[in-house]
Amino acid sequence: MDFQGIHDHLRLINAPGLLRADEPRAANPEDKKDKGRGGDAYLVVEADALASFLETCRDDERLSFEILADLTAVDPGKDDEDFWMIVQLLSVTLRHRLAIKALVPKDPGQIPSSSAVYRAAQWHERECAEMFGIEFTGHPDPRNILLPDDWPGSPLRKDYEFPTEYRGISCE
Amino acid sequence: MAILEHAFEENLLTTKVDWLLNWAKLNSIWPMTFGLACCAIEMMAVGAAHHDIDRFGAGAFRATPRQADLMIVAGTVNFKMAERVKRLYDQMPHPKYVIAMGACATGGGPYHKFGYTVVKGVDRVIPVDIYIAGCPPRPEALLEGLMALQNKMRRTSIIRKPAQIA
Numbered sequence: 001m002d003f004q005g006i007h008d009h010l011r012l013i014n015a016p017g018l019l020r021a022d023e024p025r026a027a028n029p030e031d032k033k034d035k036g037r038g039g040d041a042y043l044v045v046e047a048d049a050l051a052s053f054l055e056t057c058r059d060d061e062r063l064s065f066e067i068l069a070d071l072t073a074v075d076p077g078k079d080d081e082d083f084w085m086i087v088q089l090l091s092v093t094l095r096h097r098l099a100i101k102a103l104v105p106k107d108p109g110q111i112p113s114s115s116a117v118y119r120a121a122q123w124h125e126r127e128c129a130e131m132f133g134i135e136f137t138g139h140p141d142p143r144n145i146l147l148p149d150d151w152p153g154s155p156l157r158k159d160y161e162f163p164t165e166y167r168g169i170s171c172e
Numbered sequence: 173m174a175i176l177e178h179a180f181e182e183n184l185l186t187t188k189v190d191w192l193l194n195w196a197k198l199n200s201i202w203p204m205t206f207g208l209a210c211c212a213i214e215m216m217a218v219g220a221a222h223h224d225i226d227r228f229g230a231g232a233f234r235a236t237p238r239q240a241d242l243m244i245v246a247g248t249v250n251f252k253m254a255e256r257v258k259r260l261y262d263q264m265p266h267p268k269y270v271i272a273m274g275a276c277a278t279g280g281g282p283y284h285k286f287g288y289t290v291v292k293g294v295d296r297v298i299p300v301d302i303y304i305a306g307c308p309p310r311p312e313a314l315l316e317g318l319m320a321l322q323n324k325m326r327r328t329s330i331i332r333k334p335a336q337i338a
Contacts, residue, residue: 147252147289151289162288170292170296171288
């Protein structure tokens with residue numbers, strides 16, 4: 001199925017948390033400031049319902065997304081109030097993909113864990129947790145995955161300040 | 173040894189103690205099997221047939237720090253690894269030597285400014301004898317570094333200076 005078909009089908013079965021679709025579009029030639037939008041088409045989903053939305057995508061026969069190809073986060077800027085959670089799903093049997101976006105408020109920065117739906121999400125969520133400081137509630141193993149356990153701060157946040165020293169080693 | 177057999181009378185060989193010890197030491201520098209990043213690929217190339225680090229007696233890569241004389245820090249050292257590097261260095265027996273291979277180990281390299289987890293030079297953690305420039309250095313550069321280390325070892329002395337005796 002193409003993106004439109006997936007979107008229509010999810011509407012039809014009333015998938016939990018589905019807000020809207022966002023598709024790339026050409027620039028408006030009359031408005032010089034409008035540059036249009038490139039990239040992939042994605043679905044915007046409510047953050048709290050992300051896990052059950054993914055479960056629907058996995059279990060529905062006409063979608064059957066077996067693989068969670070990616071789960072990551074983006075900090076769009078210092079002044080933005082939300083992180084973007086980006087999820088990429090892949091169906092090998094039906095040969096289609098889907099990109100999903102959920103807005104997670106930076107304060108308090110909590111989102112229910114999706115690792116019960118896709119076990120592949122465990123490590124991705126651990127990485128998001130240490131890099132952005134997002135808390136995944138219900139995660140079975142919320143340790144750091146790449147950074148040392150006592151690393152200060154969340155490096156991929158736009159307001160991150162580099163440490164000047166770590167365990168006696170100067171970082172200047 | 174067939175051509176040398178029965179070729180000499182019983183002989184004595186006179187030499188300097190320093191010279192003999194240094195000669196033995198610098199022709200059998202055993203490095204540790206230890207690679208951190210892309211520089212390690214070049215280090216492996218040095219170990220392979222074309223460049224052949226065995227010509228310098230330094231081809232016996234030891235799988236434990238307890239048998240190694242030389243640590244070639246080949247690659248990016250981050251803070252999580254720095255602790256391990258220090259521990260491995262501490263486990264090596266004296267006399268021990270360190271070569272910082274490539275830009276990362278020398279000063280952070282391309283990660284110097286924005287690599288928040290990269291140690292800006294392995295010499296902030298352990299003492300370094302030889303720095304090799306390059307990103308990564310050519311295999312010849314590592315051999316040049318090894319020869320520089322041999323020259324450095326050649327200058328060491330176990331004999332006390334006359335002033336120290338008094």
